[in-house]
Amino acid sequence: MTDRTDRAVPAAGPTDHEHGTPVGTDDHDVRNPTAAGPEPGGGRGRVTGVAALVEASAGGRSANGRSTGGRSTGAGSTKGRAVEGRRGGSRSRGGWTPWLYLAPALVVLGGLLVYPIYQLGLISFLQYTQAQVSGGQPTTFQGFGNYTTLFGDPEFWQVLLATVLFAGACVVSTLAVGCALAVLLTRVRALPRLALMLAALGAWATPAITGSTVWLFLFDPDFGPVNGVLGLGDHSWTYGRFSAFFLVLLEVVWCSFPFVMVTVYAGIRAVPTEVLEAAALDGASQWRIWRSVLTPILRPILTVVTIQSVIWDFKVFTQIYVMTNGGGIAGQNLVLNVYAYQKAFASSEYSLGSAIGVIMLLILLAITLVYLRLLRRQGEES
Amino acid sequence: MSSPGSVSSLSSDRPKANARRFVRRPWRLAAEASALVIAVAVAFPLYWMVLSAFRPAGEIESAEPRPWTLSPTLDSFRRVFEQQEFGRYFLNSLVVAGAVVVASVIIAFLAATAVTRFRFRFRTTLLIMFLVAQMVPVEALTIPLFFVMRDFGQLNTLGALILPHIAFSLPFAIWMLRGFVKAVPEALEEAAYLDGASRTRFMWQILFPLVFPGLVATSVFSFISAWNDFLFAKSFIISDTSQSTLPMALLVFYKPDDPDWGGVMAASTVMTIPVLIFFVLVQRRLVSGLGGAVKD
Numbered sequence: 001m002t003d004r005t006d007r008a009v010p011a012a013g014p015t016d017h018e019h020g021t022p023v024g025t026d027d028h029d030v031r032n033p034t035a036a037g038p039e040p041g042g043g044r045g046r047v048t049g050v051a052a053l054v055e056a057s058a059g060g061r062s063a064n065g066r067s068t069g070g071r072s073t074g075a076g077s078t079k080g081r082a083v084e085g086r087r088g089g090s091r092s093r094g095g096w097t098p099w100l101y102l103a104p105a106l107v108v109l110g111g112l113l114v115y116p117i118y119q120l121g122l123i124s125f126l127q128y129t130q131a132q133v134s135g136g137q138p139t140t141f142q143g144f145g146n147y148t149t150l151f152g153d154p155e156f157w158q159v160l161l162a163t164v165l166f167a168g169a170c171v172v173s174t175l176a177v178g179c180a181l182a183v184l185l186t187r188v189r190a191l192p193r194l195a196l197m198l199a200a201l202g203a204w205a206t207p208a209i210t211g212s213t214v215w216l217f218l219f220d221p222d223f224g225p226v227n228g229v230l231g232l233g234d235h236s237w238t239y240g241r242f243s244a245f246f247l248v249l250l251e252v253v254w255c256s257f258p259f260v261m262v263t264v265y266a267g268i269r270a271v272p273t274e275v276l277e278a279a280a281l282d283g284a285s286q287w288r289i290w291r292s293v294l295t296p297i298l299r300p301i302l303t304v305v306t307i308q309s310v311i312w313d314f315k316v317f318t319q320i321y322v323m324t325n326g327g328g329i330a331g332q333n334l335v336l337n338v339y340a341y342q343k344a345f346a347s348s349e350y351s352l353g354s355a356i357g358v359i360m361l362l363i364l365l366a367i368t369l370v371y372l373r374l375l376r377r378q379g380e381e382s
Numbered sequence: 383m384s385s386p387g388s389v390s391s392l393s394s395d396r397p398k399a400n401a402r403r404f405v406r407r408p409w410r411l412a413a414e415a416s417a418l419v420i421a422v423a424v425a426f427p428l429y430w431m432v433l434s435a436f437r438p439a440g441e442i443e444s445a446e447p448r449p450w451t452l453s454p455t456l457d458s459f460r461r462v463f464e465q466q467e468f469g470r471y472f473l474n475s476l477v478v479a480g481a482v483v484v485a486s487v488i489i490a491f492l493a494a495t496a497v498t499r500f501r502f503r504f505r506t507t508l509l510i511m512f513l514v515a516q517m518v519p520v521e522a523l524t525i526p527l528f529f530v531m532r533d534f535g536q537l538n539t540l541g542a543l544i545l546p547h548i549a550f551s552l553p554f555a556i557w558m559l560r561g562f563v564k565a566v567p568e569a570l571e572e573a574a575y576l577d578g579a580s581r582t583r584f585m586w587q588i589l590f591p592l593v594f595p596g597l598v599a600t601s602v603f604s605f606i607s608a609w610n611d612f613l614f615a616k617s618f619i620i621s622d623t624s625q626s627t628l629p630m631a632l633l634v635f636y637k638p639d640d641p642d643w644g645g646v647m648a649a650s651t652v653m654t655i656p657v658l659i660f661f662v663l664v665q666r667r668l669v670s671g672l673g674g675a676v677k678d
Contacts, residue, residue: 097581101496102508104489105552112530112549113515119526184417187410192417199425205657206428207610209629210650213636214431217643225430225447254427315519318612318629325638337521344525345617357522368517 120361124354133350146355155331156339156356163314163335166245170313173253175306178260183290185265200258208255208318215251216323238324241332248319248333256312260305267301268294300378307371311364317341336360431654434647435459442644458648462635465645470624471631472652475609478540478627482547482608483601489548490555490600491563491593495585497556498563499571515553520546524617531618538625542618543611551604558603562596563589605660628653 124146131137150156181200185193206214219226221234238244271294279289295302317337324333327342334342336356344353429449434442436454441447462468497505527546528537536542566589574584590597612629619625632653635645 098496098500098502098505101492105493105556108489108545108549109515109552112527112546113518113523116523116526116530117518119529120523123526123529181420184413184420187413188417189410189414192414192421195421196417196424199421201661202428202658203424205661206654207629207657209610209612209632210431210654211427213632213646213650214427216636217434217641217647218427218430220641220643223443223447223643225449228447254424311517311519315521317521321612321616322633322636340522341524341613341617344528350525353525357525360519360522364517364519364522368514 117361120354120357123351124358126351128351128354130348133348142351146351150352150355150359159331159334159336159339162245162333166249166335167310167313167316169245170249170252170256170316171306171309173249174256174260174309174313175302177253178257178305179264179302181257181261182264182268183286185261186268197262200261203255204258206255209322211251211255212319212322215247215254219247239329241328244324244328244333248316248323251319251323252313252316256309260309263301263305264298267298271297300375303371303374303378307367307374310367314364314367315360428654431647431650434643435651437644439644458644459652461642462645462648462652467624468631468649468652471626471628474540474625475627475653476656478543478547478611479605479608481540481544482551483604485544486548486551486555486604487597487601490552490559491590491597493552493556494559494563495589498560512553512556516557520550521613524613527614528617536618538619538622540625543608543614543627546614547604547608547611551607554603555600558600559593559596562593562599566592602660606657609657 125142125144126132127140127142127145132139181196185196188196203211216238218224219237221227221236227233227235237247275293275297276289279293284292315337316335320327320333320335320338321341326346327334327338331339331342337360340353340356340360343349343356433449433451435458436456437451438453438455438457441451441453497509523546531537531542531545534541536545570588570592571584574588575581579588610629611627615627615630619627619630623630628649632646632649635642635649
């Protein structure tokens with residue numbers, strides 16, 4: 001959903017591992033980081049399945065026991081396969097039964113996911129404002145009229161640019177902080193590691209909206225501790241365009257770096273220590289080890305966290321809405337998602353809002369395709 | 383992935399390794415110190431939230447805030463629960479999240495069973511569709527959903543929040559549960575049928591308990607997305623504030639000109655705690671579940 005905590009739960013994270021709490025991810029037997037990607041996110045955690053599918057289609061070797069977001073059932077899977085092989089299947093019976101089981105899911109998804117997507121597209125081609133909603137005027141077909149209006153509006157381009165830059169800055173900062181801290185975690189003993197993990201999990205668990213209010217309070221011009229410590233007097237962080245974006249960025253990074261950190265940390269732990277020791281003995285510096293040894297091995301995991309961050313940061317809503325009070329002074333802090341909301345629900349320009357929604361959908365679809373492609377290629381390589 | 387075998391002779395080079403370890407000790411101390419400092423910094427916002435919630439009003443408004451309080455008070459919480467029907471919003475949030483969890487988990491369990499335990503036409507197509515459905519940015523669907531809810535007469539009711547969240551948690555829940563259902567050996571199913579169990583009985587009395595840890599794990603995602611939802615709550619509950627959920631209630635205390643910070647922080651604390659509890663509870667359950675409860 002909108003919220004940062006869609007990044008969900010650490011606990012649910014290591015979906016792949018039979019052992020291993022998110023905190024003590026010490027002993028993973030991760031053979032294929034892509035498939036085994038420790039996936040702690042909700043919105044963000046949806047990757048495991050993708051990886052599994054890609055793996056299945058690319059290699060055809062995933063077969064029974066490996067990964068689908070579930071677990072590799074060592075003995076269990078072999079046995080299951082044997083049974084299946086022997087008697088082709090209790091599976092094939094059933095006739096209409098599977099459809100009966102699927103019916104509720106299909107009804108819900110059809111009515112509340114597929115149909116709204118169709119509606120979104122439809123509304124974006126209509127003239128649909130308050131007059132049409134209340135039935136005062138008939139709805140008329142506009143063709144690409146709404147899109148032309150939108151593309152002719154300099155504000156739209158400005159918002160689009162701001163969205164891309166803001167999301168980019170968020171992704172880069174989140175990845176940098178997350179990766180750096182993941183490496184740091186491997187350098188320290190249990191106690192500091194536990195402290196940092198717990199703190200990160202706390203930030204992770206915080207709902208987007210409470211995170212936003214807390215960070216606003218921290219940077220409050222009158223009563224916030226930050227201005228007091230920095231001696232900034234009553235400097236307002238939300239007044240200027242860039243400082244407001246910066247403040248939101250801090251909050252976004254704060255609540256999303258734990259996902260990256262835990263995931264990458266688990267990935268590093270899965271790298272055989274011999275490899276790292278050998279590199280260290282050969283005189284490689286920390287940076288060199290990270291760049292030349294770890295990065296190539298971790299690439300699948302890094303791809304996953306990058307794309308997930310991109311997808312998430314691109315559609316950030318709650319933080320911007322709450323922290324800049326609906327898009328900032330004169331809309332200076334609008335991003336696409338908030339822009340669509342304001343167009344639709346504040347100015348009753350439902351069709352324009354829908355057109356923005358369609359554009360967002362297309363952009364994210366493109367990112368998803370790139371993502372699937374990257375994963376598939378990695379599946380073929382490894 | 384590279385093979386570690388070729389380097390094993392190097393790593394047994396003890397003296398050299400030890401020397402290195404000594405050299406690196408100050409570095410490790412520095413790393414540990416910075417890890418602790420960062421941990422404190424990361425935890426600070428949460429600490430400040432709880433601290434401010436327990437502070438007397440005068441201290442919050444002081445020009446030089448101190449990072450502790452000598453006279454903790456429940457005033458802010460009292461104000462929160464008295465002034466705005468906060469208890470009611472809290473209940474609403476619980477109802478929404480609870481309904482979403484129960485419904486999505488049951489529906490997903492049925493669907494996951496269908497796609498793992500049966501072979502039928504379009505099975506793979508369906509799986510891919512569930513996968514693609516996870517990628518849909520639900521925020522973009524707010525506008526059409528608004529009209530769908532209006533047509534169903536669900537605007538201003540909790541149903542308007544429950545229904546979309548069920549739909550949006552399903553694709554992921556199905557994918558996740560698929561792994562858990564798959565892990566239950568088919569031999570078990572055969573044995574159950576041989577012993578005379580019906581399919582329904584197998585589903586609910588054998589399969590359901592076995593994949594329960596998976597259901598719990600899945601429910602976390604559903605719970606969180608429903609509990610934290612702000613956009614739908616804001617868009618679909620437009621006039622009937624008795625149907626508001628916590629995020630909206632929290633904003634009541636936050637007026638941009640003159641925010642009641644004590645109230646906002648108390649409300650934020652109240653909203654954050656259930657999620658934290660949920661994390662902790664589920665974590666233990668999940669670990670034990672992943673530990674092999676379903677191994678035969």
